[in-house]
Amino acid sequence: MTPAARVEAAIVLLDEIIDAAAGGGAAADTLIQRYFKTRRYAGSKDRRAVRDLVYRVIRALGERPESGRAAMVGYARAEDPELLSHFGTDPHGPAALAQDDPTAAPGLAPEWLTAKFAAEYADAESLLAVLAERAPLDLRVNRLKTTRDAVLPLIPGAVPTTRAQDGLRLVDALNVEDLPAYNDGRVEVQDEGSQLIAAACRAQPGMTVVDLCAGAGGKTLALAADMENRGRLIACDTDRSRLSRLAPRAARAGAANIETRLLDPGREAEALGDLLGAADVVLIDAPCSGTGTWRRNPEARWRLTPQRLARLTALQAHLADLGARLLKPGGRLVYAVCSLLPEEGRLQAEALSTGHPDLALDVGGAQILRPDRDETDGFFIAGYEKSC
Numbered sequence: 001m002t003p004a005a006r007v008e009a010a011i012v013l014l015d016e017i018i019d020a021a022a023g024g025g026a027a028a029d030t031l032i033q034r035y036f037k038t039r040r041y042a043g044s045k046d047r048r049a050v051r052d053l054v055y056r057v058i059r060a061l062g063e064r065p066e067s068g069r070a071a072m073v074g075y076a077r078a079e080d081p082e083l084l085s086h087f088g089t090d091p092h093g094p095a096a097l098a099q100d101d102p103t104a105a106p107g108l109a110p111e112w113l114t115a116k117f118a119a120e121y122a123d124a125e126s127l128l129a130v131l132a133e134r135a136p137l138d139l140r141v142n143r144l145k146t147t148r149d150a151v152l153p154l155i156p157g158a159v160p161t162t163r164a165q166d167g168l169r170l171v172d173a174l175n176v177e178d179l180p181a182y183n184d185g186r187v188e189v190q191d192e193g194s195q196l197i198a199a200a201c202r203a204q205p206g207m208t209v210v211d212l213c214a215g216a217g218g219k220t221l222a223l224a225a226d227m228e229n230r231g232r233l234i235a236c237d238t239d240r241s242r243l244s245r246l247a248p249r250a251a252r253a254g255a256a257n258i259e260t261r262l263l264d265p266g267r268e269a270e271a272l273g274d275l276l277g278a279a280d281v282v283l284i285d286a287p288c289s290g291t292g293t294w295r296r297n298p299e300a301r302w303r304l305t306p307q308r309l310a311r312l313t314a315l316q317a318h319l320a321d322l323g324a325r326l327l328k329p330g331g332r333l334v335y336a337v338c339s340l341l342p343e344e345g346r347l348q349a350e351a352l353s354t355g356h357p358d359l360a361l362d363v364g365g366a367q368i369l370r371p372d373r374d375e376t377d378g379f380f381i382a383g384y385e386k387s388c
Contacts, residue, residue: 001046001049001050001092002090002092003086004089007094008092009050011068012035013032013050013054014057014071014072016031018064021303024303027299028054028055028297028298032050058071058302060074061106061107062110064301066104073097073103073104074105084097108132113301113304117341131291132294132295133371134295135191135377138168138191138195139176139189140166140168140187140189140190142166142185142187142225142254144224144253144254144255145186145254146186148165148166154179154181155174157170158170162192165199166195166222184252185252191376191377192376193338194219194377196369197381198219198226201281201334203223203233205227205229205231207280208278208279209227209234210281210283211235211236211283212284212285213283213287214237214242214260215237217246220233220250220258224253224255227257229254232257234261234275235259235260238262238263277327277328279331280330280331280332281331281332281334282334284319284334285336286315288337289304289339291338291339296377312344313343324356324359330386330387330388333384334382335381336381338377339378339380344380345366345368345382358386360385362382362383368380
């Protein structure tokens with residue numbers, strides 16, 4: 001591909017990503033993979049160059065652009081003027097620039113979200129700037145099969161994470177799926193912050209533990225390791241596709257004590273009736289805006305709307321109430337979101353305490369993990385103990 005053709009390919013992909021963000025479609029990574037599956041002529045250098053350009057453009061633009069062309073023109077004028085030389089110079093490249101070409105403006109986030117961050121954080125601008133950067137890649141060592149000390153010398157460039165006891169951080173880019181330690185279940189991809197959420201549950205062997213929003217089971221697997229495969233670990237979700245990915249991951253990890261339950265949205269309690277008042281630990285890693293993961297999913301800034309945020313906060317409140325009802329006396333509840341918005345974190349935790357006075361918030365209160373301070377994704381984590 002010529003340089004101009006790479007720019008045109010990035011524009012086409014940006015059009016698809018913008019449309020998907022507006023309509024709740026596939027993630028950017030998925031769209032990029034699909035695009036190149038049907039374009040075998042693009043070599044590995046072409047694919048890498050186009051992908052990197054697409055993500056540079058996304059990270060530079062806070063508001064959802066009008067089009068991929070507007071996004072590219074706006075990015076080029078603000079960050080990389082040399083890209084403009086590829087317009088109108090190649091039959092496989094973008095058409096020549098016109099005076100009335102729409103141009104996207106650079107920014108850190110949509111204006112309504114920037115205002116929310118500014119109201120909650122004194123250093124909101126610097127926090128948003130870090131959220132626009134690229135994230136490192138973290139691994140969790142699976143204690144069901146090995147130890148961090150044993151795996152560390154096997155992974156080039158890996159260093160121990162500073163807070164998660166089983167975490168490794170990859171300093172250099174690496175294809176994790178090529179690692180023998182990944183393919184035989186000794187390590188899993190998991191951000192250090194997510195590992196800290198699982199650790200906050202304090203799961204022990206022999207307990208009954210409910211992962212209420214398990215998804216594909218990353219934290220479920222970490223809980224299984226903490227439980228040493230002893231006790232009941234129930235992984236729940238309302239998405240059949242996500243939950244179906246847990247079984248092969250569990251088999252690879254050697255996690256043998258996991259049960260799965262597919263829940264009907266709004267009728268979760270019916271499928272969990274036998275667990276009401278019976279759980280030692282309930283983890284609620286609730287569906288959320290994902291504002292804390294913008295480093296990994298920068299186009300998520302373009303997906304969120306005030307209406308979607310309102311739907312998410314209502315769901316979070318519902319799940320928090322359900323989780324409290326599953327706990328036995330003396331049980332532990334952990335509420336977490338990969339969000340830095342107060343509506344999804346601090347305010348939900350306050351409402352949970354008010355609605356369930358038998359839940360005592362951990363001494364020291366909830367914690368907020370921030371990429372600029374803690375070098376993790378952004379998370380809110382609140383732990384509670386239920387009175388006996």
